[in-house]
Amino acid sequence: MAVTERPSQLTEQSNPIVSRLRAVVLSKEGILFLIMIAAMLILSLLTDKFLTTNNLLNQLRLVTEIGLMALPMTFIIITGGIDLSVGSIFGLSAIVMGFLWQDSGWPLELAIIMCMVVGTTAGFMNGLFIVRVGVPPLIMTLATLALYRGMALGVSEARSARGFPDWFFDLGQRQFLGIPSQLWILLIAAIIAGIVLARTPFGRGIYAMGNNELGARFSGIPVRLYKLAIYTFSGFMAGLAGYIFTSRISTTRADMGTGLELDVIAAVVLGGTSINGGSGSIVGTMIGLILIQLLKNGLLLGGIKGDATIVIIGAILILAILINNLVQRRTGGD
């Protein structure tokens, strides 16, 4: 949490421990964390099946794919951009992997690598058009949302790939050291992304671009290169997530992950990243991600119908931002 406090609060002199604690608790992430704890307490009162290690770990398994894509999305939204094509890249990469193996007879190991290559290339294309031609990110990724999904449909002709060998499911369905295998990837990726964003010149450059792109360029930040990097990274993560998802559900189809981009963006935005750019954090995104999934699961276990759950999550998305806006305004944060 230490990475989240603001410089203005660091300079306060009176009782450093109290003011530091105040800063952490009243930060966007702190408030979100409190909301999450409160939600967990209420949910565990609703049903005793909710607060068990097994259930919680299983729920985290289910959000790994969204979580992986939410990491680069945090970077992108902080720069003031957006990537709507992640759901389509996710579907396209998985389809290419499935059909290279099933129809073209490639070794599965190579097909998995191609899955990541396709994702990375798709993301790179987004980035290239955004920085070279100057297409606004929303429009570029709206176009490739249709394009990449269309390619997945065209390649597969709406057939599915299935019947993967047993070892393929290790990542998606089994455990490693007592924790769902794919959760390790998310954990490590989140830690690296968090450190890169908060502690490296690259990360600071991302914030600078979101606050004032022209200013960032004049102060010597390679704005274009950084942008290209984060959209490519986004494509790579979508490819990786496509592989993990296929491994989890044992099959792949062209319409896989339709609408997933909105889940990813919801997690990032609920996590306190400003959609206008300039602020946000990986910690927040992870809390947002977990909060949404725990609510879905807890409410379901508590006997509330799945559709009511969607309503509640929608309301919480708006409320959480509202509460945060009010608190930040009062404490003089943005």
Add this chain to the structure above:
Amino acid sequence: MTATTVSAARQSAPGWFKNLRMLVSGQEGALTLSLALLVIVVGTANPRFLAQQNISDILLNSSYIAVAAIGMSAVIISGNIDISVGAMIGVLATISGQLSIVPGMPVWISWLVPLIVGPMIGAVTGFLVAYLRIPAIVVSLGMMSILKGGLILATGGVWIYNMPPEYKLAQQSFLGLPVPVYFMLALTILAALWMRYSPSGRAIYAVGGNKEAALLSGISPRVVLMRVFMFNGLMVGISSVLFATQFSSIQSTVPSGLELTIITSAVVGGVSILGGTGTVIGATLATILLRAIGNGMIFINVSAYWLQAVQGTLILVTVLIDLLRRRRQAAQIRG
């Protein structure tokens, strides 16, 4: 209409010619040319594309999307976005359909109610955006979840059948064209005139272009934003009636991906996602163009599986052409 004639009369002949050239080189012109090109190419390859029934189908299927794209254009021009429109259309179409099968209910009530509920939903979104200052993408994302879940919760996603024949507004024709086409044309023209010539319409551009400057020149961005979202709600209401009355049954769920189709129409129509520029005429032309492309591809035997990929490519090409054109114009002004 008087304003156009007055301003046209003031200009000399070369000025008028320049206006014409600007019109053709604008996004609307580019879209019209693309549409003409498409009609010629596909029409030559397969004359059945030009059959009256097919043209009328393309226009009919464009109508409800174009009407919603008018509202979306206003929202985007004001510097916001509304992702919940697809869910709104689902909810309002269901309300309309359910009302129409209530025995003894006059049919005009089932047409009218969506036009009242739509702006009410728009007012809630607008209030959260304008007064509580939550970004529109967040509000409409939340609103989308609420409407989507609420709809299935309330109806269980049932199909609605047996609407009375007089309810099916969109299946009626007038002078050889389906009624929704007239709605599309009339609303596009009215909205274009409103946004171009009335102070309340210009205020949308002002707020989207520069909020502070708008505030300093005596425009209240809050009021404008409320108005924009309620206007969008009204357009979505009309769109949902056209949508609901077009088919012989309505499923009470949210049509998937509809919001993206609508946003795409507005954006390809030249509405800048950064706010401040664009017109609803462009949005309507883009809707028709996108429909015609989808329809035309069937006539030149493109595999249906590749349809979406080609559409995506074409969106990209349209945007690229527009960008290059703007850059050249900017260079001309500078040089």
